Structures are given as structure tokens and as C-alpha cells.
């Protein structure tokens with residue numbers, strides 16, 4: 001079965017609106033244009049970061065290419081008071097949470113383990129350990145419940161939490177335990193699974209014989225399968241799931257069916273394990289192109305706006321290139337910072353040793 | 365003789381293990397078509413089939429737990445954990461289940477499982493790709509823990525580990541994966557140095573440097589630098605972290621009277637401390653200086669731009685040697 005069959009869809013691959021009996025988009029022309037802009041710019045960000053890795057400026061990069069609609073559609077559904085936990089691939093979500101692309105690069109350049117201020121952006125740092133953060137998101141959501149920030153009906157007060165992960169992560173114990181905890185407490189958490197068809201070289205069918213969203217049934221939470229390359233549908237289903245969470249109706253699992261158009265990371269070579277015919281098929285389902293067609297047909301997007309956006313993309317790429325090279329290396333002594341809340345005798349002694357090594361190095 | 369990199373030697377060793385025992389199975393994430401992210405299993409699924417080189421779902425506890433079941437059935441599973449930093453979801457299955465089966469069943473059951481794992485830093489990667497978790501395993505009764513540092517050992521030790529009737533944690537020095545060496549692949553397994561023996565790589569008289577895995581090359585470099593200054597260091601590749609080959613270490617330290625242990629893992633609670641203690645107990649009157657350690661610091665592994673400041677290098681080893689000599 002083509003994973004693309006029987007999905008919630010509001011905009012088809014040809015850029016035409018589709019009726020759905022339950023979901024209706026509330027987005028007007030300017031709002032859709034804003035989503036289009038986001039998607040174009042994060043793709044630019046992604047292409048530029050991939051190039052920086054090739055030039056030796058980054059040690060690694062995990063491309064989001066092809067997953068723009070899933071990330072932007074859901075990321076823009078979040079409200080300021082919400083909180084998100086992501087993997088290493090959600091640059092588009094970080095973008096929506098106001099993280100500067102140059103800040104994102106710090107992790108990939110190896111200057112910091114956490115790229116941005118998690119408290120400021122209400123976004124936890126890139127998580128590399130598959131699935132671990134699904135539990136953190138659930139616990140955070142339980143915190144919102146205990147703090148009385150769920151179901152008050154007061155605008156801007158009720159909180160929801162989103163955990164992003166991939167199809168591969170659905171196999172990890174932590175993710176399954178997160179479903180158990182979330183349903184046990186009806187925690188205000190949305191599990192947003194981007195099924196991009198691959199976990200490095202393993203196809204989704206290695207993880208599951210049934211559509212991933214169907215797993216939700218057994219845990220007792222709603223499971224929704226949406227066309228992850230349809231930004232309008234992704235936005236609509238995420239808005240609803242977040243509303244459910246904030247109003248105290250509990251967790252939701254969203255499976256956004258999409259495709260990893262690029263390599264797993266810049267270290268990966270997908271030609272070893274997948275067929276380029278699939279790449280072709282999914283190019284026809286590109287998330288950006290279909291919205292472009294629709295917006296142009298509606299007269300919302302025109303040549304002028306497109307060239308303006310192209311310029312914006314170029315200056316973003318220029319800024320990333322220049323600023324990446326200038327990202328400061330951490331001081332060697334920072335190895336010893338933040339291991340514990342207070343002073344520690346062992347750490348202090350080792351810090352002094354490195355201090356001595358560094359000053360010897362300067363003398364010679 | 366064949367010229368093989370360490371990772372190619374692991375690959376050839378696994379191939380031979382699959383050929384010589386039909387009960388041997390390989391399991392892990394991305395080990396089939398892709399051949400593993402480091403290509404350690406390249407070509408093996410093609411040649412031995414999907415039932416012997418098994419691509420697993422993304423779940424480390426699941427991999428180790430099902431390997432235990434397969435071993436109870438009579439198979440000899442060889443697991444690949446993709447990176448050191450991803451072994452922890454399987455910690456319960458390894459430390460509580462795998463390590464204790466023989467003991468709990470009073471010898472009725474045993475688990476001949478090998479867990480392969482690239483370990484150590486120095487590859488300039490992101491978080492969780494540069495860990496040295498060996499102390500957790502070396503301090504767990506019931507597990508055997510070994511580390512190869514050259515192509516010959518990679519080739520023979522992996523086969524010996526697979527043949528072992530005890531569970532073996534097999535550590536591969538990922539930043540040395542592409543280091544080449546001559547391997548006599550036609551020799552017989554029974555002629556290889558036993559799995560739990562240390563190997564004296566360079567003979568010397570003034571101080572013994574004991575290391576394993578990726579820092580063996582660093583220790584050799586330090587020995588070359590010292591030799592240029594007329595200081596003769598003895599270099600030992602430990603190979604086995606649990607059990608320790610104390611007779612080899614004792615013989616060396618009785619001769620030199622000094623020892624420096626080098627590893628990337630943090631010093632507190634590490635293998636170096638155990639070695640130091642055992643040497644103190646066995647050669648107290650031969651020691652001219654306390655056993656010293658050159659290790660990673662007692663912090664989490666740092667971001668890659670400063671990993672060189674964290675990892676032991678030849679200068680730090682020579683500093684320790686000098687300190688030892690000045691006692």
C-alpha cells in the first residue's frame with residue numbers, strides 16, 4: 001500500500017483545495033502566504049546548512065528537505081505559552097519558535113551541546129537520543145496540569161506540549177511508555193510523528209505492520225493520519241489536537257505522512273538502500289510547490305512577491321555563511337563548566353591541570 | 365597476508381564467524397543493506413541472507429532482549445549497537461538480564477552473545493557519538509569486556525568473542541577504524557593470542573604505559589617521542605578490560621617500577637583506578653611511584669570543537685611519565 005493513501009488532506013498535490021468532512025482551514029490568504037514564506041526560507045536554510053557541512057564548516061547536518069509542511073504547519077499551530085520538544089531534524093519548528101538559524105548551527109558546528117536558550121524559546125534543544133524526549137514532553141505536560149494551566153478556558157493561559165519524533169522512534173520503549181503515561185493522566189501533550197518513510201536505512205515497515213497512527217487505539221488516545229506535505233491540513237489537525245490538549249481532553253498522536261527527500265544526515269548515502277523511483281514519486285508531492293500553485297491561482301502570490309522572497313532567501317543564506325564561520329569556539333576551560341550546581345573538588349583540580357597545560361603551551 | 369583497516373578486519377572476522385558456525389546471527393539497526401553506518405557489516409546480508417544478518421527495529425532494549433531469547437534457543441547472536449551513546453536504552457537487558465543468566469540459573473542457562481560497539485571520541489561529531497561507557501560494563505560481574513586497537517586484533521578478537529560462551533562487550537575504536545594493518549587471515553583461530561591476554565607492544569625499562577582501544581595509538585606516539593629523548597617506555601595494549609590480564613601487567617611493572625594508565629573515559633570509577641589498585645596490591649614493593657592516570661576528565665563528553673582538549677594526548681602522557689620519574 002502506498003503510505004500516501006487515505007490521509008486527511010485539504011490541499012492536493014496539484015494545488016487544489018480538498019473538502020474534508022471534519023477539518024476546515026481557517027487560514028486566509030495572508031496567513032497562507034506567511035506559511036509559504038516560512039517553508040521557502042527553511043528550505044533555503046537547510047540547503048545552506050548542508051552546503052556549510054560540505055565546506056567543512058559544520059561537522060554534521062540532518063536535512064529537513066521534504067518535511068517543510070509537517071514542521072511549519074505544526075510549528076505555526078503552537079501558541080507562545082506552549083512548549084515543544086524536538087529531534088535533531090526539526091529546524092523548521094525551531095524557526096517557528098523564533099530561533100535564529102545561525103544559533104541552530106552551533107550544535108552542528110560542535111560549539112555547544114544545546115544550540116539555543118530553551119526557556120526563552122520554550123523549545124528544548126535538539127534531542128539525538130531517539131524517543132527520550134517523548135517522556136520529557138509528557139512530564140512537562142503533567143506539570144502544566146498540576147500547575148492549573150489546563151482547561152481554564154482563559155486565552156493564553158492553557159498550555160499544551162508537543163513531542164516531535166520520527167517513524168523509527170515509534171519502536172523505542174520510551175515513546176511507548178510516553179503514550180502510557182500521557183493517557184494515564186490525560187496529559188496535555190501532542191505526539192507529532194513525522195513518518196518520513198525511513199529511519200536511516202530502515203523502511204517504516206520494519207517498525208510497524210499497521211499505519212503508525214493506528215497504534216494510538218491500543219493506548220487509548222486518538223490517532224490521526226494527515227498528509228504531512230499539506231501544510232494546510234497539518235496546521236488544521238495540529239490546531240485541533242492542541243486545543244484538545246489545552247482544554248483538558250488529553251493527548252493525541254498525529255502521524256504526518258511525509259518523505260525524507262535527502263540523506264538521513266550529511267554522513268549518509270541513501271543510494272545504498274533506497275530506490276530513486278521513490279524520490280521521483282515524492283517529488284511530485286512536494287510540500288512547497290503545491291501551495292505555490294494554489295496561491296498563484298488565487299492571486300495571493302505573484303512574480304514580485306516571489307522574487308522578493310528569493311532575495312530574502314539569498315540574504316539569509318549569506319548571513320548564515322558569514323556568521324557560521326564567526327561562531328566562537330568555546331574556551332577549553334568551559335569543559336568544566338556546569339557539571340554540577342556548585343563547586344566540585346575533582347573538577348576544580350582537573351580544571352587547574354588544563355589551565356597549566358594551556359599556559360605551558362603559550363610559553364613554548 | 366591482507367592489508368585491512370580495523371573496520372574491514374571486523375567485517376572479515378564477522379564473515380568468518382558466520383561461515384564457521386551456522387548458529388551465529390548478526391542483529392542491529394541498519395546493518396543489512398546499508399552495512400552499518402561504519403560499513404562493518406557491509407556485504408554480509410547479501411551473502412548470508414536476511415535471517416542471519418537481521419535488520420532490527422529501532423529499539424536497543426528490544427535488540428538485546430530478543431537476542432537473549434534467541435540465545436536461549438541456541439543461537440549465538442552478535443549485536444551491533446550503532447554508537448556508544450545509544451547503548452543505554454539497553455542497560456537493564458545487558459546489566460541485569462544478560463550478565464546474570466548463568467549465575468541465576470546455576471549454570472543451566474548461558475548466553476553466548478557479543479555486543480559490538482564503536483566507542484570513544486575524536487571524530488568531530490555531535491553529542492552522544494563520542495562516549496566511553498566501558499566502566500559500567502567492566503564493573504558488572506558476568507560480562508566480559510574487550511577492546512581491539514589494531515586490525516589483527518579486530519579480526520581475531522571478534523571471532524574469539526563470538527565463540528565465547530559468556531556475554532562479551534566488544535569495543536571498537538571508532539576514530540581508528542580506518543587505520544591499516546597486516547593481518548594473516550589464513551591462520552587458524554586457535555593460534556591467535558587468547559582473548560583475555562594483554563599484549564606488550566613496545567618493550568622498555570623505565571615506565572609502563574597501559575592503554576586500550578583508541579588511545580593505544582596515542583601511547584605508541586608518546587613512546588616514540590620519549591625514545592627520541594632516550595627514555596624507554598614499555599607500552600601495553602590491555603585488550604581485555606574484564607577480566608584484567610594481571611600477570612602480564614605485573615611482569616612489566618616489576619621490571620619498570622612505574623605505570624601510567626591511559627584511557628578516554630573519565631577517571632573516577634574508571635578502569636584505570638581498578639588497574640592501579642590491582643598493581644598496588646600485587647607489586648607494592650616494586651613500585652617506585654604511584655600508578656598515575658591520564659584520562660578524559662570527570663565531565664560529560666564536551667562539544668567537538670574542544671574535544672582535543674579533553675582527550676588524552678602524547679603530551680599529557682609524557683607529563684605523567686615525567687611526574688612518575690620524579691618520585
Ligand SMILES: Cc1ncc(C[n+]2csc(CCOP(=O)(O)OP(=O)(O)O)c2C)c(N)n1
Nearest residue numbers: 089128129130166167168169198199200450
Ligand atoms: C537511542 C538511539 N538509537 C539509535 C540512534 C541512531 N540513530 C540516529 S537517527 C536514527 C533513525 C531515526 O529514525 P526516525 O525516528 O524515523 O527519525 P528520522 O531520522 O527519520 O527523522 C538512528 C537509528 C540514536 N540516535 N538513538
